[in-house]
Amino acid sequence: KNEVEQSPQNLTAQEGEFITINCSYSVGISALHWLQQHPGGGIVSLFMLSSGKKKHGRLIATINIQEKHSSLHITASHPRDSAVYICAVRSETSGSRLTFGEGTQLTVNP
Amino acid sequence: EPEVTQTPSHQVTQMGQEVILRCVPISNHLYFYWYRQILGQKVEFLVSFYNNEISEKSEIFDDQFSVERPDGSNFTLKIRSTKLEDSAMYFCARQTGHYGYTFGSGTRLTVV
Numbered sequence: 001k002n003e004v005e006q007s008p009q010n011l012t013a014q015e016g017e018f019i020t021i022n023c024s025y026s027v028g029i030s031a032l033h034w035l036q037q038h039p040g041g042g043i044v045s046l047f048m049l050s051s052g053k054k055k056h057g058r059l060i061a062t063i064n065i066q067e068k069h070s071s072l073h074i075t076a077s078h079p080r081d082s083a084v085y086i087c088a089v090r091s092e093t094s095g096s097r098l099t100f101g102e103g104t105q106l107t108v109n110p
Numbered sequence: 111e112p113e114v115t116q117t118p119s120h121q122v123t124q125m126g127q128e129v130i131l132r133c134v135p136i137s138n139h140l141y142f143y144w145y146r147q148i149l150g151q152k153v154e155f156l157v158s159f160y161n162n163e164i165s166e167k168s169e170i171f172d173d174q175f176s177v178e179r180p181d182g183s184n185f186t187l188k189i190r191s192t193k194l195e196d197s198a199m200y201f202c203a204r205q206t207g208h209y210g211y212t213f214g215s216g217t218r219l220t221v222v
Contacts, residue, residue, distance in 0.1 A: 031209040041199050043153075043213040050209070086153065090209055095166045096141060098211065100153040 003027055004101040006087050012107045019074040021104045023087030026068065030090050033098060034061050034072045037084040046072070046085075077108045114214035116202055122220045126191050131217045133185040133202030141205035144177065144187045146170070146198040153201070159185065192221045 005024045013019055023032070034046040047054050047061040049070065054061050058077075063070040074081055084105050088098040115134045123129050135142060144156040157167040159177050174196075176188045189196055202214040 033211060035213075041147075041218065042215045043201060045211055045213065048210050088153070095158065096205060096209075097143070097155040097158055097166055097168075098145075098153075099155070102152045 002101070003091070003099050004087055004089055006101040006104050008104060009102065010105045010107075012109065013077050015078055015108055015110050017077050017108075019077050019081075019106065021072045021085050021087075021106070023070045023072070023101055024068060025087075025089050027089070028092040030092050032063055032070050033088045033090070034070075035086040035088060037086060037103065039083075043086070074106075079108045079110050082107050114202060114204055114212050116200075116214035116217050118217060119215065120218045120220070122222060123192055125194055125221055129189050129192055129219060131187045131200050131202075131219070133187075133214050134183060135185060135202075135204045142179070142185050143203040143205075145201045145203065147201070148198045156187070192219075194221050197221045
């Protein structure tokens with residue numbers, strides 16, 4: 001079993017829809033990251049969470065430490081949101097490295 | 111925060127050749143990382159580098175790999191004798207703040 005599981009693997013939405021991407025992990029963590037990867041391959045950090053909720057523009061990230069679960073929400077989705085969204089965790093016992101999920105491919109159609 | 115710049119953006123090399131991938135963090139940060147992503151797969155940790163020494167490495171990071179910070183600003187990953195399975199996107203990253211990360215733009219390595 002992977003330490004970090006994301007769902008869904010692929011998600012297609014219409015412009016304007018509310019989107020949720022989920023991440024579950026099996027280890028104790030000190031931080032969880034949500035990352036965005038565009039077709040060119042570059043990775044951009046969206047959020048780092050250790051508790052609660054963070055909001056940046058149309059993006060909201062939440063984490064429930066007890067349930068080992070995090071969600072990334074996109075409100076009023078737009079075609080430019082199309083990308084791969086990746087959850088990665090910093091384990092309490094694995095130094096400072098990140099362990100990555102497989103990613104969720106999001107496609108937002110106009 | 112300044113970006114992390116990686117060069118080259120794309121490199122094609124023959125199997126058995128040595129390659130050096132470069133990263134310029136442009137700062138005095140202490141913690142740096144190399145990750146790789148084979149096409150269609152998830153990102154994998156290779157090595158972390160703290161205060162000019164390797165602090166952690168994965169099982170992928172065998173004797174074919176080495177890292178250096180030769181001049182205090184550049185940060186390099188060397189693959190001594192490339193294999194076809196080394197074809198991947200390689201990312202350097204630096205730690206920002208307590209647990210934050212900034213990733214480089216990546217180098218796509220193609221071994222033929």
